[in-house]
Amino acid sequence: MRSQDWLGGLDERLRRQLGFLIEIDRLKTVLRGTRIADESRRENTAEHSWHLALFALVLAEHADDAVDTLRVVRMLLIHDIVEIDAGDTPVFGGTPAAEQAEREQRAADRLFGLLPDDQVDEFRSSWDEFEAAETPDARFAKALDRLQPSLLNHVVGGGTWTDYGVDEATERATTRRVADAAPALGDALEAAIADAVANGWLRPNS
Amino acid sequence: MRSQDWLGGLDERLRRQLGFLIEIDRLKTVLRGTRIADESRRENTAEHSWHLALFALVLAEHADDAVDTLRVVRMLLIHDIVEIDAGDTPVFGGTPAAEQAEREQRAADRLFGLLPDDQVDEFRSSWDEFEAAETPDARFAKALDRLQPSLLNHVVGGGTWTDYGVDEATERATTRRVADAAPALGDALEAAIADAVANGWLRPNS
Numbered sequence: 001m002r003s004q005d006w007l008g009g010l011d012e013r014l015r016r017q018l019g020f021l022i023e024i025d026r027l028k029t030v031l032r033g034t035r036i037a038d039e040s041r042r043e044n045t046a047e048h049s050w051h052l053a054l055f056a057l058v059l060a061e062h063a064d065d066a067v068d069t070l071r072v073v074r075m076l077l078i079h080d081i082v083e084i085d086a087g088d089t090p091v092f093g094g095t096p097a098a099e100q101a102e103r104e105q106r107a108a109d110r111l112f113g114l115l116p117d118d119q120v121d122e123f124r125s126s127w128d129e130f131e132a133a134e135t136p137d138a139r140f141a142k143a144l145d146r147l148q149p150s151l152l153n154h155v156v157g158g159g160t161w162t163d164y165g166v167d168e169a170t171e172r173a174t175t176r177r178v179a180d181a182a183p184a185l186g187d188a189l190e191a192a193i194a195d196a197v198a199n200g201w202l203r204p205n206s
Numbered sequence: 207m208r209s210q211d212w213l214g215g216l217d218e219r220l221r222r223q224l225g226f227l228i229e230i231d232r233l234k235t236v237l238r239g240t241r242i243a244d245e246s247r248r249e250n251t252a253e254h255s256w257h258l259a260l261f262a263l264v265l266a267e268h269a270d271d272a273v274d275t276l277r278v279v280r281m282l283l284i285h286d287i288v289e290i291d292a293g294d295t296p297v298f299g300g301t302p303a304a305e306q307a308e309r310e311q312r313a314a315d316r317l318f319g320l321l322p323d324d325q326v327d328e329f330r331s332s333w334d335e336f337e338a339a340e341t342p343d344a345r346f347a348k349a350l351d352r353l354q355p356s357l358l359n360h361v362v363g364g365g366t367w368t369d370y371g372v373d374e375a376t377e378r379a380t381t382r383r384v385a386d387a388a389p390a391l392g393d394a395l396e397a398a399i400a401d402a403v404a405n406g407w408l409r410p411n412s
């Protein structure tokens with residue numbers, strides 16, 4: 001990355017906004033375990049976030065409690081920006097939760113802190129709401145964040161299910177949020193899980 | 207991609223919605239001319255769309271006419287889905303406009319046509335509005351779609367400016383929409399252009 005000195009000539013607010021937008025380009029280099037559908041490579045977190053936002057635009061009607069689509073979309077677009085500093089947390093296997101949570105808090109402080117103060121608050125409260133997973137918007141957003149990788153695992157015939165030798169009980173426990181927040185999507189996921197077990201992409205319960 | 211027969215067991219509406227969401231995963235494999243900020247590779251259209259949606263969330267206040275942020279974000283998230291069938295159209299160099307426009311219309315018919323009928327209309331009218339670039343929301347969305355690649359060209363010290371030997375007059379003509387829709391962002395872009403010329407990343411006017 002070349003010198004960003006030219007930003008210094010802008011007014012403080014716009015300088016911070018553009019500095020943030022350039023910094024978050026790095027999310028395109030954070031790799032997840034999930035493969036993209038053509039199986040050619042792992043998915044990065046920026047394109048994952050785009051895909052999730054489309055899930056929200058298309059599937060909002062299935063939320064059990066009515067949701068505000070813009071709020072859900074905003075949460076999904078920013079929910080993983082902390083991975084620029086904290087890295088991806090694989091759903092299966094991985095870092096101790098407390099340690100990762102602390103890393104993500106520091107990442108949120110630094111990254112959202114690049115914005116003008118009022119936007120720090122706006123983005124941070126949206127991220128905190130997502131993490132807490134208590135409001136209808138956040139519960140639905142979290143559900144989509146569980147649904148999408150499972151669908152991609154099915155599409156590629158294994159993916160992280162195979163990588164980690166996941167069984168169907170573990171997969172159901174991991175994705176319980178989907179049925180909780182959107183019963184019709186929970187039913188669809190159950191159909192994908194059953195098909196994956198039948199195809200040998202997900203281990204049957206022992 | 208493995209068999210999607212399991213979708214057949216779902217109700218028609220959800221089957222179409224999930225089929226669309228799986229199909230558009232292919233946008234992650236459409237490559238643009240622009241490099242990502244770390245200069246390691248070209249940007250794909252899915253992550254580009256994510257980045258633009260963040261531009262809208264952060265910069266909406268600079269729109270000359272007030273905009274509806276959700277409408278702008280939705281447009282930016284879906285505006286390039288047609289590239290799955292039609293490919294990217296480089297801003298500099300490239301396909302005759304009429305031919306590309308026809309390809310994109312066919313792509314919009316096929317891709318948005320995967321959705322349930324009411325959502326076909328919703329997504330198609332958002333895409334048509336973006337393409338027409340007449341409403342305040344669409345003018346602002348189009349402006350961001352011009353601003354982001356120019357900022358990335360500056361960040362990597364050339365990018366598509368160098369690839370196509372672009373001069374500053376061509377760059378200004380190509381990005382005129384930015385100043386038209388958001389004067390403060392036009393001023394910022396002008397500062398980036400002047401800095402790029404000074405650094406030799408953009409050819410001076412002859």
Ligand SMILES: [Ca+2]
Nearest residue numbers: 048079080145
């Ligand atoms: Ca995620």
